[in-house]
Amino acid sequence: MRIAFIGLGIMGKPMARNLHRAGHDMIVYNRSRPAVDELAGDGMTAASSPAEAAAKADVVVTMLPNSPQVREVVAGENGVLAGAKPGLVLVDMSSIAPLAAREIAALCEEKGVTMLDAPVSGGEPKAIDASLAVMAGGDKDTFDRLRKPVLLAMAATAVYCGPVGAGNAAKLANQIIVAANIAAVAEALTLASQSGVDPAVVVDAIRGGLAGSTVLEAKAPMMLRDDFTPGFKIDLHLKDLANALETAHEVGSPLPLTAQITEMFQTVRADGGGQCDHSALIRYFRKLASRSTAEKR
Amino acid sequence: MRIAFIGLGIMGKPMARNLHRAGHDMIVYNRSRPAVDELAGDGMTAASSPAEAAAKADVVVTMLPNSPQVREVVAGENGVLAGAKPGLVLVDMSSIAPLAAREIAALCEEKGVTMLDAPVSGGEPKAIDASLAVMAGGDKDTFDRLRKPVLLAMAATAVYCGPVGAGNAAKLANQIIVAANIAAVAEALTLASQSGVDPAVVVDAIRGGLAGSTVLEAKAPMMLRDDFTPGFKIDLHLKDLANALETAHEVGSPLPLTAQITEMFQTVRADGGGQCDHSALIRYFRKLASRSTAEKR
Numbered sequence: 001m002r003i004a005f006i007g008l009g010i011m012g013k014p015m016a017r018n019l020h021r022a023g024h025d026m027i028v029y030n031r032s033r034p035a036v037d038e039l040a041g042d043g044m045t046a047a048s049s050p051a052e053a054a055a056k057a058d059v060v061v062t063m064l065p066n067s068p069q070v071r072e073v074v075a076g077e078n079g080v081l082a083g084a085k086p087g088l089v090l091v092d093m094s095s096i097a098p099l100a101a102r103e104i105a106a107l108c109e110e111k112g113v114t115m116l117d118a119p120v121s122g123g124e125p126k127a128i129d130a131s132l133a134v135m136a137g138g139d140k141d142t143f144d145r146l147r148k149p150v151l152l153a154m155a156a157t158a159v160y161c162g163p164v165g166a167g168n169a170a171k172l173a174n175q176i177i178v179a180a181n182i183a184a185v186a187e188a189l190t191l192a193s194q195s196g197v198d199p200a201v202v203v204d205a206i207r208g209g210l211a212g213s214t215v216l217e218a219k220a221p222m223m224l225r226d227d228f229t230p231g232f233k234i235d236l237h238l239k240d241l242a243n244a245l246e247t248a249h250e251v252g253s254p255l256p257l258t259a260q261i262t263e264m265f266q267t268v269r270a271d272g273g274g275q276c277d278h279s280a281l282i283r284y285f286r287k288l289a290s291r292s293t294a295e296k297r
Numbered sequence: 298m299r300i301a302f303i304g305l306g307i308m309g310k311p312m313a314r315n316l317h318r319a320g321h322d323m324i325v326y327n328r329s330r331p332a333v334d335e336l337a338g339d340g341m342t343a344a345s346s347p348a349e350a351a352a353k354a355d356v357v358v359t360m361l362p363n364s365p366q367v368r369e370v371v372a373g374e375n376g377v378l379a380g381a382k383p384g385l386v387l388v389d390m391s392s393i394a395p396l397a398a399r400e401i402a403a404l405c406e407e408k409g410v411t412m413l414d415a416p417v418s419g420g421e422p423k424a425i426d427a428s429l430a431v432m433a434g435g436d437k438d439t440f441d442r443l444r445k446p447v448l449l450a451m452a453a454t455a456v457y458c459g460p461v462g463a464g465n466a467a468k469l470a471n472q473i474i475v476a477a478n479i480a481a482v483a484e485a486l487t488l489a490s491q492s493g494v495d496p497a498v499v500v501d502a503i504r505g506g507l508a509g510s511t512v513l514e515a516k517a518p519m520m521l522r523d524d525f526t527p528g529f530k531i532d533l534h535l536k537d538l539a540n541a542l543e544t545a546h547e548v549g550s551p552l553p554l555t556a557q558i559t560e561m562f563q564t565v566r567a568d569g570g571g572q573c574d575h576s577a578l579i580r581y582f583r584k585l586a587s588r589s590t591a592e593k594r
Contacts, residue, residue, distance in 0.1 A: 133503075184477030247492065253488045
């Protein structure tokens, strides 16, 4: 297929490479030029605007930071819809609010373009080795047609979640659970340390039971080593939690836990931790704990 | 060994049976008589007080609801210490506050009795098939000596966590993480439902990634089926969270997440859910969600 890939950041660049490796004709566009030149050097075709990229493609894949960027790239001046032929499929793999996905899909439909929202979980390493997990919403036949040749060229799994927006709704659920599981481990391990018990021993004692989780396996060691090299950055997780809160308020499903954890992440960000891995949330609890101890003295 | 077992409730009775099955001479005591009679019929020796039970034993195991009951059974009138010979070992397997465990251990030491605190995770089914997880604190040599013949006769794993109280500190960390992971799944799946996305599909889409957890595997299906047969009851989880908060405030490690989730559990209990499985916490979120929707109409 002829696939235009727009948004060649940390995630997008390796995803475009995997599509190229799978044999697709790739047209690439990015706001800043170096990433485009790099991939053009590898045999992909450079485009000078989203419209130009879309005009040459059967499928457009977008991988952008958030809803405003997707809206601009799709419906803005020289955007995808300015160049699209009817029948084009847009696969937006950005993590955005479900409502924004539905609005953008409606703009696409007016031009005869079918949109899937297909956010992923898994960070840069999984983007590189094509083992991301895709959660997709939109037309089921379109999903079925693109699943193997397009989505599974970048991902290990691709699950169909429902109509447009459902992919991002599933992604928000994912991000809420990950954030809360990190907060839980951070709060519990800080209590253990403050109680004079080695948190590494606690992890070992509880990992096999009901407290076991992928977060405990992947993030507790980072907390214990005090190594917060991302991974997934607090700034990005905050963006997802803001989308979750906005969505929740629209559909009438308050998120008290997410709201509290958002404020915790904001505290760590305010202390300069926005670019740290989200496991650095433990700094919030450590700061509370040491301050309390100091006050008692 | 001659082992006195005190506290023959839902957990204690099968634990005593497993010790008996492992070949120990069992002396049993319980405040209410039927459980004692039942085990006496199986060849164990009935005692009429904790003191009498302790007088005949090398090891006393206690499995009681909370700190006040352990204090009463150990140091009260006709308690364990009233009958104990020096050299006796007390293994308290109740889930209590670490500070209470240390205080009771100090009372034991005055009488030449060595105490391990050794709470378990895993509910009635794991008590029955001897696959509990023990987290233990206290004298390391005593732990090593009792690990195989006593603890592993009731449990699949027994991890040494540190000095007396460390077992319960690990257990509190466990209970905090389990509570928060349940709250996270409940909040996220309620948002999915309220967004019109099938929560079962969401579970399937996210279970393989960073949001995966034992709680997601074990408790999400109960939430989806609306089946809250315990399992582990909200009333008991609240007891553990209260111990966590008390402990945290003593050691100077505030638990903002646990405090919030405690109030959520209290809401479900106030609505009559105290005897439900802790996964019934999702009722808190459903109630919030449906109310919000109703208000919008």
